[in-house]
Amino acid sequence: xxxxxxxxxxxxxxxxxxxxxxxxxxxxxxxxxxxxxxxxxxxxxxxxxxxxxxxxxxxxxxxxxxxxxxxxxxxxxxxxxxxxxxxxxxxxxxxxxxxxxxxxxxxxxxxxxxxxxxxxxxxxxxxxxxxxxxxxxxxxxxxxxxxxxxxxxxxxxxxxxxxxxxxxxxx
Numbered sequence: 001x002x003x004x005x006x007x008x009x010x011x012x013x014x015x016x017x018x019x020x021x022x023x024x025x026x027x028x029x030x031x032x033x034x035x036x037x038x039x040x041x042x043x044x045x046x047x048x049x050x051x052x053x054x055x056x057x058x059x060x061x062x063x064x065x066x067x068x069x070x071x072x073x074x075x076x077x078x079x080x081x082x083x084x085x086x087x088x089x090x091x092x093x094x095x096x097x098x099x100x101x102x103x104x105x106x107x108x109x110x111x112x113x114x115x116x117x118x119x120x121x122x123x124x125x126x127x128x129x130x131x132x133x134x135x136x137x138x139x140x141x142x143x144x145x146x147x148x149x150x151x152x153x154x155x156x157x158x159x160x161x162x163x164x165x166x167x168x169x170x171x
Contacts (some may be wrong), residue, residue: 067096081109
């Protein structure tokens with residue numbers, strides 16, 4: 001086994017970025033991470049969590065995942081796109097999420113971009129998806145960015161998405 005893999009308290013192997021005592025990270029790792037999806041709300045959740053992770057740790061973000069789910073209407077893109085300045089003001093006061101006004105505003109703007117962009121995010125993600133011949137054996141086998149990820153991030157930015165980059169939106 002690689003140094004990039006740990007065994008959780010439940011005996012399951014996980015990537016080393018999952019802290020052994022962190023059940024929120026373990027749940028995300030086991031249920032979501034590394035699973036390709038084109039479901040709109042799942043894509044929006046991944047995009048949103050990535051926005052809030054910028055400059056922070058994933059452990060902080062995963063620990064507030066339920067709060068984000070409640071604050072952003074279960075990651076319903078249409079409902080978040082309809083949020084107002086008053087909603088943003090309210091969320092800045094919500095201790096169940098990361099209270100960063102710029103990131104909250106970016107999330108609302110990203111929902112609006114998802115509603116209006118062409119091609120839609122799911123279709124765009126499919127065009128940049130990379131099929132791997134084998135799973136990476138360690139974190140060292142995964143480049144920080146790829147030309148496809150850089151092109152994908154550039155396309156997202158051109159469509160109005162905020163807080164996206166080639167290491168955040170790795171297809």
